[in-house]
Structures are given as C-alpha cells and as structure tokens.
Amino acid sequence: MTIKQDDTRSKQRFVVLGTGFFLLFITMFFSISTGAVHVSFPEITSVFMGAMDGEAYRIIYLLRLPRTIVAGLVGANLALAGCILQGVLRNPLADPGIIGVSSGAGLFAMLLMVLVPEQTILVPVAAFLGAVLATGIVFLLSWERGINPLRMILAGVAVAAFFGGGMSALMIFFPDRIQGTVAWMAGGFQGRSWNHVRLLLPYSVLGTVGTMFFYKQLNALQLGDEVAVGVGISVKRTRVILIVASALLAASAVSVAGLLGFVGLIVPHIVRLLVGSDHEYLLPCTAVYGAILVMGADTVARTVFNPLEIPVGIFMAFLGAPFFLYLLRKGKHK
Amino acid sequence: MTNTFLKMQTVCLKYRDKTVFKDVNLEFLQPEIVSIIGPNGSGKSTILKALSRILTPASGYVYLQNESLQKIPTECVARTISILPQSANAPGDMTVRDLTACGRIPYQNLWGSRTLNDDAAIDEALDITGLTKLQNRLLSTLSGGEKQRAWLSMALAQKPKILLLDEPTTYLDVKHQLELMELIVKLHRECDMTIIMVLHDLNHAARYSTRLIAVKEGIVVADGNVKEVFTVGVLEELYDVQVVVTKIERDGCSYPICLPYTKENY
CATH class of the missing domain: 3.40.50.300 (P-loop containing nucleotide triphosphate hydrolases)
Known part of the structure; x- marks a missing residue:
C-alpha cells in the first residue's frame, strides 16, 4: 500500500521486489551457464539472439533452458500455493502438503510404477491426478456449509496419513518396482524438458495472474471471517476458489518435480519477514523468490558434487531450514 | 427523517x-x-x-x-452496514492506516487501485477516531484502547449508515x-x-x-x-x-x- 507518509516501507517493498527480479535473472544466467560443460556468456547471448546450431545451442535449448524454466516455475507455483494456503487457512504451518497434494501425488505415482512399470512416462499425469483426488477428499471431509479451516487441516493430516500408509505398504510389498519413485519423491529436475514446461506453464500463468486479483480478499481474510464478511467479501466462495487454485498450482509442480516439501512452507515466511503480510506485495515476491530458490538450488545441486547430482529437495532442506531459523531469530531481536 | x-x-x-x-x-x-x-x-x-x-x-x-x-x-x-466483531485480530505488521484502508474494500473494483475518494475516507476515519498521528504505527505497538479505535476507524472507513x-x-x-x-x-x-x-x-x-x-x-x-x-x-x-x-x-x-x-x- 503506497502511502505518502510511509516512504521507507514502500521503498523497502520495491527494493525487495526489484532485487528479486534481478536475482532471478542472475540465477537464470548461472543455471544456464554452469554444468558439466561450461557455456560462456557470448555463447549464451548468441543462442538467445537466434543462433540455431552448434553444441552450445543444443545444450542450452534442449537441456539447460527447459530445466531452468521448469525449476523456476515449480518454485513459483509451490511458493505461491503455500502463501495462499497460509492466508486462506489462517495457519502459518499450512503448505501444499496439508491439503493432501503431496501424499496423493506420491501414492498415485507409486501405484503407476507398481501396476504398469513400463509407463513411467505417465508419472506426472498420475501424480497430478492423485494430488487433485487427495485434495478433493480433504475438501469433502472439511465441508460444512463452506470450508472450515481447522477441519481442513485435520482432514488433510488424516488423508496424508492414510495415503502415506498406502505408500509404505507399496514400498514393503514391491521394493523392487518402486526404485524410480524413490528418486522422484526426493524431488529433482534431471532430464526435465519442454514438455514439462508445457505441463506447468498454464497453471503458473493462471495461478499467478488469478491470485493477484485476490490479494485484497486474502488481506481481508487475515482479519478473520467476520470482519471479512463485514467488508463485503464472500468468504466461502473466495476460500473455495483460492484453495482450488493453490491445489492446482501445487499439483502441477509436484507432478513435474516430485515432492519438494520445503518451498511452499518456508518461502512465504521468509518473504513475509521482508515485505510484511500485505498480499499485494507478498504474492508477487513469494512467486519470484520461490523461483529463485528452486532454480538456484537446482543449479548448485547438480554442480557442486559434479558428476554426482544431489536431489534438490534434500539440498534445499539442508540449506534452507537453517537460513529460515536464522531469519526468524533475527526478526525476533528487531 | x-x-x-x-x-x-x-x-x-x-x-x-x-x-x-x-x-x-x-x-x-x-x-x-x-x-x-x-x-x-x-x-x-x-x-x-x-x-x-x-x-x-x-x-x-x-x-x-x-x-x-x-x-x-x-x-x-x-x-x-459495518460490524466490529468482539475478538478481531490482525497481523501485527499492519499499520493503523493499512487496517483503516481495509474498510474501503467494498468500494474498490477487481483491479482495486485506491482512489482519492478512498484516501479522503481513510483520512476522515482516522481523524474522527483521533488516530491521524498514529496512522503509521504498527498494530502490534498499540495499546488496547488504540487498537480498538483502529478497528473502529476501519469500520468507519466503510462510510456506514x-x-x-x-x-x-x-x-x-x-x-x-x-x-x-x-x-x-x-x-x-x-x-x-x-x-x-x-x-x-x-x-x-x-x-x-x-x-x-x-x-x-x-x-x-x-x-x-x-x-x-x-x-x-x-x-x-x-x-x-x-x-x-x-x-x-x-x-x-x-x-x-x-x-x-x-x-x-x-
């Protein structure tokens, strides 16, 4: 909210957003240039200027660029989904896992690998369907003339436990067939292509643009349902729309990248510490920083122990959690 | 009448x-x-x-x-109609003016850029509740009485009858x-x-x-x-x-x- 007398805060918010876009650009550049084969800056610019041949073109166009874009979109989608859920459910612990997305995606991906192991190419589709189905179940269980946030969280925990049990059972009964899923569940971007970009992009665009329209509703929901009704928000409808939107955002991300649990929970919190809880700034900043985090983490995860690649989910948890705790302590002392 | x-x-x-x-x-x-x-x-x-x-x-x-x-x-x-519920709670990093501005939501369209009308109504609500000087304070730094006035100021920004x-x-x-x-x-x-x-x-x-x-x-x-x-x-x-x-x-x-x-x- 831009206010004459409140220059420092709005300035800080613009700085955070501006820095975000700058960092996004830098991260993208590094992600494209680093790897098993180093691609120099002139080579990158020549490819972007339209050079259509050579090794650099193939590496960039077929390998690194789609992978980088997928990582960025996944990060943005997950972070945005978490941010929306934390606002809608008014719970700081909410993340895409809490509405059943992760467990549903996980179980269905595993089922596919166990039942039709030759069709691993369909894992994203199965995971997406599973995520949507699990969210639907959580939705039905928490419906009581509208969505009750507390019931939704409890139903989410129960459904996650149930689906988690299913996953454990599959792991025990079919240990040989689920090798592929284990890697997928740790989360990663190895071999992600333009097809995956196409899978993600519609949800990213719809989710990002759509939720930007809802920042006022999210702000009002933070004040409690009664106040939100008082200022003319249709609380029930808004809540349903936003939960469905975040479920689709998260489901698309999880189906492409596996279970990256950390992004949706932590990125909104980090950004909230920086720009405050006004969703007008929180939503775009969250999307940008989510993209930076996942893109950067993927770049590092595939390069530091080259040629070994650490699953990016593990890498992010090890680096991100301590950083988040650091920010939390710093915020407290202020 | x-x-x-x-x-x-x-x-x-x-x-x-x-x-x-x-x-x-x-x-x-x-x-x-x-x-x-x-x-x-x-x-x-x-x-x-x-x-x-x-x-x-x-x-x-x-x-x-x-x-x-x-x-x-x-x-x-x-x-x-505007209502001030019994136990209203807001994020502590909101300012008094932010909260008051929420009272203008029913007047804003989907794109929701705030108009001069909105600013005038916010100023007026802050003035009536005596919060003009405190408008940039964070809610978490207010006393109970000031907080209650800030909520009232939000309700008044709705220009209710x-x-x-x-x-x-x-x-x-x-x-x-x-x-x-x-x-x-x-x-x-x-x-x-x-x-x-x-x-x-x-x-x-x-x-x-x-x-x-x-x-x-x-x-x-x-x-x-x-x-x-x-x-x-x-x-x-x-x-x-x-x-x-x-x-x-x-x-x-x-x-x-x-x-x-x-x-x-x-």
Missing part, C-alpha cells in the same frame, strides 16, 4: 442444530443508538451477526430498507470506555448514524443509548426507550439479581444508574 431502516421479521437463528432465537421481530430506525443487554449466552451477539449477514437466518428475513439482506450484493451491504459493535468497551479502562461511548454519540449526532451495540455495562447502556433491547435465553424480554427498560423489574428478571435503580444529578443533567447485588451478605 425517522423511518425503519433495518428489520428482523420472524427470524429464527441457529448454530448447527441449536436454536438460539425463535421468531424474533425487531425494527431499527435511522438514526438511533440501540444497546442490546442481557446475560452471557443470551444471544446478544447472535442478533448482531444476523443483522450483519455473518449468520444467515434459518427462517425469516432480515430487511435492509425493505430488501432482503441475503439478496443484496454483499459489497453493497458493506457500504451501508449502520454501525454494529459487539462489546466495544471490553478490555478498555474507564477513561477509554467513556471516550469510546462519547465518540459513538458523536457519530450518531453528526453523521446520523444508527449504532446497534452489545454492551455489558448497564450504566453505559442507559446513559448513551436512545433505546434498550433486553434479551434472555433467546427471547426479547423488553424493547423500548431507557425509561421503559431500565427498571428494577426488567433488570432483576433479566439477570436474576437484585437491583437498585436510581438517578444521579450532575451539572443539571440526570443519569439513570443501577447497582446490582445478590441477597447474600458479604
């Missing part, structure tokens, strides 16, 4: 399966100050919730200027209680606002209201001006205590006051 503005007609109110009110008929005029009094759990807040469409009646209708409240677009209602307040003086000390009540009277007089509030302090209710509604166990026990309702008979029945009602004279004005007591000697 006094005409019926807000009306409850044979309204039945339920929480899940528990009926709180059966066949309530109430009419509110424009402008007046109405206090709803009654013991805990008598359904005072429930009436406010029905009047503000937070709670949809199980049967019967709430009419705003002869139109059913449920049929009017919710943002249109929000431009006429009807203001619903649920126990607005809870958590406030005596001085801030009186300030708030006087602010309410001022809004009534200067802006022709109808104020309907739930109050626990009977003396405040008697002194500042133009009308009292007494409810007990989901029944409207008494409804009328202060003289009719603020009586030993009504109050003793309402709260199951002994009551002394008297008047004090000060500076040429007389205020009705009551002192409740129980039969046991302490």
Whole structure:
C-alpha cells in the first residue's frame, strides 16, 4: 500500500521486489551457464539472439533452458500455493502438503510404477491426478456449509496419513518396482524438458495472474471471517476458489518435480519477514523468490558434487531450514 | 427523517442444530443508538451477526430498507452496514492506516487501485477516531484502547449508515470506555448514524443509548426507550439479581444508574 507518509516501507517493498527480479535473472544466467560443460556468456547471448546450431545451442535449448524454466516455475507455483494456503487457512504451518497434494501425488505415482512399470512416462499425469483426488477428499471431509479451516487441516493430516500408509505398504510389498519413485519423491529436475514446461506453464500463468486479483480478499481474510464478511467479501466462495487454485498450482509442480516439501512452507515466511503480510506485495515476491530458490538450488545441486547430482529437495532442506531459523531469530531481536 | 431502516421479521437463528432465537421481530430506525443487554449466552451477539449477514437466518428475513439482506450484493451491504466483531485480530505488521484502508474494500473494483475518494475516507476515519498521528504505527505497538479505535476507524472507513459493535468497551479502562461511548454519540449526532451495540455495562447502556433491547435465553424480554427498560423489574428478571435503580444529578443533567447485588451478605 503506497502511502505518502510511509516512504521507507514502500521503498523497502520495491527494493525487495526489484532485487528479486534481478536475482532471478542472475540465477537464470548461472543455471544456464554452469554444468558439466561450461557455456560462456557470448555463447549464451548468441543462442538467445537466434543462433540455431552448434553444441552450445543444443545444450542450452534442449537441456539447460527447459530445466531452468521448469525449476523456476515449480518454485513459483509451490511458493505461491503455500502463501495462499497460509492466508486462506489462517495457519502459518499450512503448505501444499496439508491439503493432501503431496501424499496423493506420491501414492498415485507409486501405484503407476507398481501396476504398469513400463509407463513411467505417465508419472506426472498420475501424480497430478492423485494430488487433485487427495485434495478433493480433504475438501469433502472439511465441508460444512463452506470450508472450515481447522477441519481442513485435520482432514488433510488424516488423508496424508492414510495415503502415506498406502505408500509404505507399496514400498514393503514391491521394493523392487518402486526404485524410480524413490528418486522422484526426493524431488529433482534431471532430464526435465519442454514438455514439462508445457505441463506447468498454464497453471503458473493462471495461478499467478488469478491470485493477484485476490490479494485484497486474502488481506481481508487475515482479519478473520467476520470482519471479512463485514467488508463485503464472500468468504466461502473466495476460500473455495483460492484453495482450488493453490491445489492446482501445487499439483502441477509436484507432478513435474516430485515432492519438494520445503518451498511452499518456508518461502512465504521468509518473504513475509521482508515485505510484511500485505498480499499485494507478498504474492508477487513469494512467486519470484520461490523461483529463485528452486532454480538456484537446482543449479548448485547438480554442480557442486559434479558428476554426482544431489536431489534438490534434500539440498534445499539442508540449506534452507537453517537460513529460515536464522531469519526468524533475527526478526525476533528487531 | 425517522423511518425503519433495518428489520428482523420472524427470524429464527441457529448454530448447527441449536436454536438460539425463535421468531424474533425487531425494527431499527435511522438514526438511533440501540444497546442490546442481557446475560452471557443470551444471544446478544447472535442478533448482531444476523443483522450483519455473518449468520444467515434459518427462517425469516432480515430487511435492509425493505430488501432482503441475503439478496443484496454483499459489497453493497458493506457500504451501508459495518460490524466490529468482539475478538478481531490482525497481523501485527499492519499499520493503523493499512487496517483503516481495509474498510474501503467494498468500494474498490477487481483491479482495486485506491482512489482519492478512498484516501479522503481513510483520512476522515482516522481523524474522527483521533488516530491521524498514529496512522503509521504498527498494530502490534498499540495499546488496547488504540487498537480498538483502529478497528473502529476501519469500520468507519466503510462510510456506514449502520454501525454494529459487539462489546466495544471490553478490555478498555474507564477513561477509554467513556471516550469510546462519547465518540459513538458523536457519530450518531453528526453523521446520523444508527449504532446497534452489545454492551455489558448497564450504566453505559442507559446513559448513551436512545433505546434498550433486553434479551434472555433467546427471547426479547423488553424493547423500548431507557425509561421503559431500565427498571428494577426488567433488570432483576433479566439477570436474576437484585437491583437498585436510581438517578444521579450532575451539572443539571440526570443519569439513570443501577447497582446490582445478590441477597447474600458479604
């Protein structure tokens, strides 16, 4: 909210957003240039200027660029989904896992690998369907003339436990067939292509643009349902729309990248510490920083122990959690 | 111009399966100050919730200027009625002005860029509540009284004709209680606002209201001006205590006051 007398805060918010876009650009550049084969800056610019041949073109166009874009979109989608859920459910612990997305995606991906192991190419589709189905179940269980946030969280925990049990059972009964899923569940971007970009992009665009329209509703929901009704928000409808939107955002991300649990929970919190809880700034900043985090983490995860690649989910948890705790302590002392 | 503005007609109110009110008929005029009094759990807040469409009646209708409240677009209602719930909570990193600005949501379209009109309404609300100097303070740094005023300022930014307040003086000390009540009277007089509030302090209710509604166990026990309702008979029945009602004279004005007591000697 831009206010004459409140220059420092709005300035800080613009700085955070501006820095975000700058960092996004830098991260993208590094992600494209680093790897098993180093691609120099002139080579990158020549490819972007339209050079259509050579090794650099193939590496960039077929390998690194789609992978980088997928990582960025996944990060943005997950972070945005978490941010929306934390606002809608008014719970700081909410993340895409809490509405059943992760467990549903996980179980269905595993089922596919166990039942039709030759069709691993369909894992994203199965995971997406599973995520949507699990969210639907959580939705039905928490419906009581509208969505009750507390019931939704409890139903989410129960459904996650149930689906988690299913996953454990599959792991025990079919240990040989689920090798592929284990890697997928740790989360990663190895071999992600333009097809995956196409899978993600519609949800990213719809989710990002759509939720930007809802920042006022999210702000009002933070004040409690009664106040939100008082200022003319249709609380029930808004809540349903936003939960469905975040479920689709998260489901698309999880189906492409596996279970990256950390992004949706932590990125909104980090950004909230920086720009405050006004969703007008929180939503775009969250999307940008989510993209930076996942893109950067993927770049590092595939390069530091080259040629070994650490699953990016593990890498992010090890680096991100301590950083988040650091920010939390710093915020407290202020 | 006094005409019926807000009306409850044979309204039945339920929480899940528990009926709180059966066949309530109430009419509110424009402008007046109405206090709803009654013991805990008598359904005072429930009436406010029905009047503000937070709670949809199980049967019967709430009419705003002869139109059913449920049929009017919710943002249109929000431009006429604003409510300050009992336990409102906001993120601590919001400023007083941010919170006040939320009161302008019903006036903004989807894109929602704030207009000069909005800024003027926000300034005015901050001015009335005496928060102009505090407008950039974070809510987490405010005292209870300032916080309550900040919420009131949000409700006023909606430019309502009807203001619903649920126990607005809870958590406030005596001085801030009186300030708030006087602010309410001022809004009534200067802006022709109808104020309907739930109050626990009977003396405040008697002194500042133009009308009292007494409810007990989901029944409207008494409804009328202060003289009719603020009586030993009504109050003793309402709260199951002994009551002394008297008047004090000060500076040429007389205020009705009551002192409740129980039969046991302490």
